[in-house]
Amino acid sequence: MDLLEVENLSVSFYRPEGEIEAVKNVSFSLGEGEILAVMGETGCGKSVLCKSILKLLPDIAKIKTGHIIVRGEDIIGYSEKQMRKLRGSLFSMVFQNPMTALNPCMSVGEQIVEAVRLRQPGLSGRERQQRASELMYLVGLSHPEERAKQYPFQLSGGMAQRCVIAIALAAQPLVLFADEATTALDVTVQAQILDLFLELRKKTGMSIVLVTHNPGVAARTADRVALMKDGELTGIGDVEEIFEEIMHQQNFI
Amino acid sequence: MRKLCISKILYNMGKFALRVFALSVLVFLISRLAPGDPLYAYYGERVEKMSVADQEQARERLGLHEPLFTQYARWLQAAFHGDFGISYQYKTDVKEVIAARIGNTLVLGGLGFLLIFVFALGLGLFCAWREDRTADRIICRIGTVTSCVPEFWLSLLFLLVFAVWLDWLPGSGAYSVGEEGNVADRAAHLILPLAVVVLGHLWYYAFQVRNRLLEEVRADYVLLARMKGLSGRQVLFRHCLRGALPSYLSMMAVALPHILGGTYVVETVFSYPGIGTLAYESARYQDYNILMVVSLLTGTLVIFCNLLAGIVSGRIDPRMRIQNGAGGGEVRNF
Amino acid sequence: MKKRFPFFSLSVLTAIVVSCLACSAIMTKNPLYMDLAHCNEAPGKEFLFGTDAMGRDIFSMIWYGGRISLTIGFLATLFSTILAVFAGSVSGCAPARIDGVLMGMTELFLSVPGLLLTVFLQAVFVRTNVYSLSVVIGLTGWMSMAKVVRTEVMQLKNMDYVLAARCLGGGFFHVLIRHLAPNFFPSVLFMAVMNVRNAIVAEATLSFMGLGLPVEEVSWGSMLSLSENAFLSGSWWIILIPGAFLTGTLLCLTNLGNYMRGSANKRHSNLGRQGILKIKKR
Numbered sequence: 001m002d003l004l005e006v007e008n009l010s011v012s013f014y015r016p017e018g019e020i021e022a023v024k025n026v027s028f029s030l031g032e033g034e035i036l037a038v039m040g041e042t043g044c045g046k047s048v049l050c051k052s053i054l055k056l057l058p059d060i061a062k063i064k065t066g067h068i069i070v071r072g073e074d075i076i077g078y079s080e081k082q083m084r085k086l087r088g089s090l091f092s093m094v095f096q097n098p099m100t101a102l103n104p105c106m107s108v109g110e111q112i113v114e115a116v117r118l119r120q121p122g123l124s125g126r127e128r129q130q131r132a133s134e135l136m137y138l139v140g141l142s143h144p145e146e147r148a149k150q151y152p153f154q155l156s157g158g159m160a161q162r163c164v165i166a167i168a169l170a171a172q173p174l175v176l177f178a179d180e181a182t183t184a185l186d187v188t189v190q191a192q193i194l195d196l197f198l199e200l201r202k203k204t205g206m207s208i209v210l211v212t213h214n215p216g217v218a219a220r221t222a223d224r225v226a227l228m229k230d231g232e233l234t235g236i237g238d239v240e241e242i243f244e245e246i247m248h249q250q251n252f253i
Numbered sequence: 254m255r256k257l258c259i260s261k262i263l264y265n266m267g268k269f270a271l272r273v274f275a276l277s278v279l280v281f282l283i284s285r286l287a288p289g290d291p292l293y294a295y296y297g298e299r300v301e302k303m304s305v306a307d308q309e310q311a312r313e314r315l316g317l318h319e320p321l322f323t324q325y326a327r328w329l330q331a332a333f334h335g336d337f338g339i340s341y342q343y344k345t346d347v348k349e350v351i352a353a354r355i356g357n358t359l360v361l362g363g364l365g366f367l368l369i370f371v372f373a374l375g376l377g378l379f380c381a382w383r384e385d386r387t388a389d390r391i392i393c394r395i396g397t398v399t400s401c402v403p404e405f406w407l408s409l410l411f412l413l414v415f416a417v418w419l420d421w422l423p424g425s426g427a428y429s430v431g432e433e434g435n436v437a438d439r440a441a442h443l444i445l446p447l448a449v450v451v452l453g454h455l456w457y458y459a460f461q462v463r464n465r466l467l468e469e470v471r472a473d474y475v476l477l478a479r480m481k482g483l484s485g486r487q488v489l490f491r492h493c494l495r496g497a498l499p500s501y502l503s504m505m506a507v508a509l510p511h512i513l514g515g516t517y518v519v520e521t522v523f524s525y526p527g528i529g530t531l532a533y534e535s536a537r538y539q540d541y542n543i544l545m546v547v548s549l550l551t552g553t554l555v556i557f558c559n560l561l562a563g564i565v566s567g568r569i570d571p572r573m574r575i576q577n578g579a580g581g582g583e584v585r586n587f
Numbered sequence: 588m589k590k591r592f593p594f595f596s597l598s599v600l601t602a603i604v605v606s607c608l609a610c611s612a613i614m615t616k617n618p619l620y621m622d623l624a625h626c627n628e629a630p631g632k633e634f635l636f637g638t639d640a641m642g643r644d645i646f647s648m649i650w651y652g653g654r655i656s657l658t659i660g661f662l663a664t665l666f667s668t669i670l671a672v673f674a675g676s677v678s679g680c681a682p683a684r685i686d687g688v689l690m691g692m693t694e695l696f697l698s699v700p701g702l703l704l705t706v707f708l709q710a711v712f713v714r715t716n717v718y719s720l721s722v723v724i725g726l727t728g729w730m731s732m733a734k735v736v737r738t739e740v741m742q743l744k745n746m747d748y749v750l751a752a753r754c755l756g757g758g759f760f761h762v763l764i765r766h767l768a769p770n771f772f773p774s775v776l777f778m779a780v781m782n783v784r785n786a787i788v789a790e791a792t793l794s795f796m797g798l799g800l801p802v803e804e805v806s807w808g809s810m811l812s813l814s815e816n817a818f819l820s821g822s823w824w825i826i827l828i829p830g831a832f833l834t835g836t837l838l839c840l841t842n843l844g845n846y847m848r849g850s851a852n853k854r855h856s857n858l859g860r861q862g863i864l865k866i867k868k869r
Binding site for chain 3: 280417479537555
Binding site: 051052055056057058059060061062063064065076077080 | 855857864
């Protein structure tokens with residue numbers, strides 16, 4: 001059985017001007033330890049797809065149809081409270097801009113410790129610090145104790161993104177959604193972060209959904225690729241298959 | 254680091270002194286430019302009974318013939334010794350007149366400020382939490398209406414309803430005759446003016462808090478915080494409030510003199526013996542010496558609070574604190 | 588999220604303004620005539636809103652006095668807006684030192700309590716009339732607007748299109764009028780509407796306290812200055828009716844101003860609870 005199955009998922013935004021269909025009838029599945037890249041142009045609904053699985057969209061967005069099945073259990077009807085539990089343990093997410101994703105008024109240490117505390121409420125203060133340091137070490141941040149005292153604006157983009165990943169890992173998630181997680185970073189840093197993802201998968205065995213509009217990123221990291229266009233899933237398959245298909249289509253044009 | 258702090262304190266004190274100095278010049282100039290003979294400020298109606306020669310002599314003695322600058326210097330010198338002149342209306346030292354009333358204003362304004370401080374934050378938080386739902390909409394409506402009612406009319410309305418029609422509460426003065434030391438009696442006299450002061454200002458600040466929080470709620474970090482498993486309310490209280498707090502505190506520092514100044518009108522309507530009533534009476538009877546001191550006092554408070562606001566937001570907000578170089582762990586960036 | 592146009596506020600405001608301007612057609616009595624035989628008369632057929640302590644007809648005074656209140660509100664705002672836009676744009680464009688001096692002066696004016704400043708300035712004019720009062724209120728109301736204009740100008744002046752206009756040889760006033768003004772117009776408009784509101788409040792408060800227009804000069808504020816008398820005689824209409832008109836006008840102005848400011852929050856809240864539309868659980 002797959003870890004995560006999405007069936008016929010449709011999401012719409014209900015604006016005063018009318019309904020906007022952001023995700024149309026999307027189905028895919030994700031195995032354990034698999035990296036799936038969701039590829040498509042900007043604004044094609046990749047990000048909405050991820051956020052709708054986690055139910056993190058604003059009030060005006062509604063899931064119209066579909067099922068989200070996690071290890072055989074349909075979570076589509078879950079309440080906010082149930083979703084909160086899932087978010088803290090099963091799913092986690094890394095966002096596009098690490099500078100805005102971290103709270104500018106809290107030191108990164110505090111933010112990581114907060115995530116640890118929510119996941120493991122039994123730990124003492126020192127154990128939490130310890131765990132936070134471990135996490136920071138895991139994502140490749142040196143000098144965790146000193147680093148923890150810093151505020152997000154004191155960090156570079158790459159380091160801030162590592163902190164966000166550390167927060168995401170605090171939950172020990174089974175699935176990590178990386179929503180354009182490398183787009184805002186320099187090219188060399190991008191490569192480092194992607195390597196980090198591969199390494200983390202090896203260490204923790206989690207699955208990763210990598211949302212990107214960069215074919216290079218997808219080709220480098222993913223096991224399978226899903227193509228999206230205008231809210232629809234136009235193709236899904238192994239990396240080689242999909243890229244061959246794309247080349248094929250472009251040759252025709 | 255220590256040196257830096259001292260120089261900063263000195264800098265701020267210098268800024269404060271400079272502004273107060275400018276304020277005193279302004280106040281002095283206005284009072285001297287105002288029509289009417291400045292002689293009145295010293296002698297009052299007696300001036301009319303003086304002969305022209307006497308008047309000239311008095312002018313000479315008081316230095317009113319000298320250039321404005323010399324007059325100002327003399328006034329300032331006297332002011333430094335605590336001599337602000339004589340109140341023409343009360344025939345006593347200005348200092349005494351003001352000292353007798355400032356306590357009442359501080360009680361009314363201070364209590365009003367505290368209540369506004371607490372309620373504005375609470376109301377703002379509640380409205381931000383329930384954004385665009387029924388409760389928020391209703392509160393916003395009511396708030397807009399209350400913020401539109403002029404304070405003096407609200408005072409009249411309360412007087413009419415609670416003091417005249419229902420006769421629940423006393424409507425004038427700070428205490429009943431002969432009950433000066435009775436705390437309960439004083440509290441009863443305080444309720445109506447306090448209610449007007451709070452209602453008149455509350456929504457303005459609560460609305461600012463609400464809007465500031467709504468900005469915070471739209472930031473990306475909210476999503477990450479929810480990703481950790483925090484509930485909406487927890488995110489609001491633990492994360493968003495933290496971002497909004499520095500600007501709230503500095504806003505309230507600026508608001509302090511504003512609220513104190515707002516009591517002036519209310520005091521007048523309720524005949525509450527405070528600085529406001531005093532200022533109003535002095536204005537009517539052109540008692541410039543008192544008016545000058547009241548303006549100076551209030552203005553100094555405003556300047557002080559503005560400075561305080563800057564310092565407060567600089568200390569609390571980590572972004573400003575560290576960029577200003579006053580602490581925070583420096584780690585080499587690799 | 589989108590704000591609805593405040594039709595109701597606008598129509599009420601228009602009705603009040605038009606009625607006040609055309610007061611001679613509406614008034615049933617001479618608002619200045621003191622009918623001493625009918626002092627403190629309750630609202631009735633002859634005197635629709637009753638009479639005040641001096642026997643004047645309140646219904647007629649509302650419209651007649653409203654005209655003066657609104658005129659003062661408008662004139663004072665005109666005055667303070669011109670002052671504020673000028674001071675703000677100069678300060679925003681000028682080199683740091685001039686900017687510092689100008690803003691220091693603005694701060695200084697802000698630090699004198701508005702009421703006291705008004706009272707002081709008021710004393711400069713020997714005989715108070717509508718125009719002098721407008722000038723005084725205008726002089727006390729330009730500071731915060733100037734600060735807003737300055738911030739807007741500061742933000743705008745570094746924009747590339749302003750730079751482009753200057754590169755093409757546009758002078759200071761050209762850039763100000765053609766490029767900067769259209770951009771800070773919405774916020775200035777909002778502040779201006781709020782200034783009308785504040786000026787009306789200031790006039791009413793001053794006149795009410797006997798520091799503005801004299802009792803003989805009818806305005807919404809000076810009508811209320813007879814309230815002490817009204818408490819003694821229990822004539823509530825002297826207090827409630829003019830005040831209600833005053834507050835109503837202020838409320839309409841506020842709603843209008845809030846609409847003009849536009850909605851600041853274009854994004855949606857991240858605290859939202861995205862819902863689902865009736866899907867059966869599998």
